[in-house]
Amino acid sequence: MALNGKVAVVTGGAQGLGKGFAEVLLRHGAKVSLFDVVEDSGNATKTAFDKEFGPDRTLFCVCDVTSEKQFTDAFQKTVQSFGGIDIVCNNAGIINETDWEKTVAINLSGVIRGTYLAVEHLKKQNGGRGGVIINIASMAGLGPLPTCPVYTATKHGVVGFTRAMAMASEYGGYGVRLNMICPIFVRTGLLSSLDKEERAGDFYHLRDVNQKIMERFGTLEVSDVAKAFEKLVLDESKNGAALYVKTEGADYVKFPTQEDIEEKSKQ
Ligand SMILES: NC(=O)c1ccc[n+]([C@@H]2O[C@H](COP(=O)([O-])OP(=O)(O)OC[C@H]3O[C@@H](n4cnc5c(N)ncnc54)[C@H](O)[C@@H]3O)[C@@H](O)[C@H]2O)c1
Structure with a gap:
């Protein structure tokens, strides 16, 4: 997709990965509309x-993705x-195992709300121009992170929801593609949440486990994930795809088909 003159929305765009994605688009x-709760960083x-x-x-x-009104008004x-x-x-997301309902409200319900609003605006049947939706999941959307089970659940939710919506869009002829990015650990403010007792909650005692997982996978810079975002947003052939971003580069995830699952369950 040629991006010159296009209009983009990035939630959680004030800092971290969202800011990096906005920069790529610019x-x-x-043109980029940044939606975020933190007014000073946003400005x-x-x-x-x-x-x-x-x-x-x-x-x-100023937009909290948990508020239907603020989100609708920002669009x-x-x-x-x-x-x-x-x-x-x-893209907006948090790690907060002590307030799991807030984590679900931002990471999963916020993505569902943002996707529905996006489809409403982009869908050709509604007079929209078509386009692309990119939902930010995580490696925790592809496999479990023992130090943050609720975060893991929300990111698995983002992957399942986005894949199903991609198929709905294709069958429904919306003219909208929906894809995901699943990065490993990235050096942003969010990463330090895992070391804070008030965020890690009952799983704070597992921070050594977390350290080992991080050492095994390594960590990325925002620019590494922004490069992967650029690749995905420019590629018009993808719908329902998840780009796994790791230290060696970015690769598309090969999800098992229903036939693969049925075959495996017989073994
Ligand atoms: N940093 C990592 O290791 C990592 C890895 C994989 C995936 N991710 C995902 O990437 C996304 C961005 O995370 P990040 O690492 O840039 O974190 P970050 O904390 O640097 O940025 C997140 C942004 O989201 C905003 N935000 C939080 N709650 C919001 C709300 N209710 N409404 C609107 N905005 C809100 C924050 O104010 C912040 O600007 C998240 O979805 C995160 O789960 C991060």
Whole structure:
């Protein structure tokens, strides 16, 4: 997909990976609407982007992805400012095992809400231009992380939901592709959550286990995942795909088909 002149929404775009994805889109000539709860970082990121890319290329909307109203209003504001939407990246996420309901509300319900709003705006049957939705999952969406079971559940949820929606879009002729990114550990603020008792909760005592898993898999920089995001957003052939991003590079996940599962269950 050529990105010049396209309009994108990135949730959790004030910092970390979301900021990195927004930068990729801006470099390719897109306009980007950043949705985030943290107003100071959101404004600071917009100011930095204004300096580098010009004042009319970025919008910052205070938006909590757990609020239907704020999310709906932010989409509306984006359309009014930029004249439509082509790309939506549902990226906002937290690790908080002590408040599992909040974690589910942001990481899973927020992605479902953001995807439904995106489909409503992008879908050709609604007069939309079609486009692409990229949902940010994790390695914890492909296998279990023992130090954060609720985070693991939300990310598995994101993978299952996105794959099913990709098929629904294809069968329904929405003109919208839905894909996922599943990175290993990335050096952002979120990563330090695992070392904080108030975030890790009952699993704080497993931080040595976590350390070993991190040593085994390694850690990435935001720029590594931004490169993978660029590859996925430009590739128009993918729908329902998950890009696994690791230290050796990024590869598409080969999910077992229903036939594979039935075959295995007989063994
Ligand atoms: N850092 C990692 O190791 C890693 C690995 C795999 C996947 N991920 C995923 O990448 C995504 C981005 O994480 P990150 O590492 O950049 O973390 P981060 O903490 O640096 O950034 C997350 C952003 O989301 C925002 N946010 C939090 N709650 C929100 C809400 N209710 N509404 C709107 N915005 C909200 C935060 O304010 C922040 O700007 C998350 O979904 C995370 O699960 C991160």
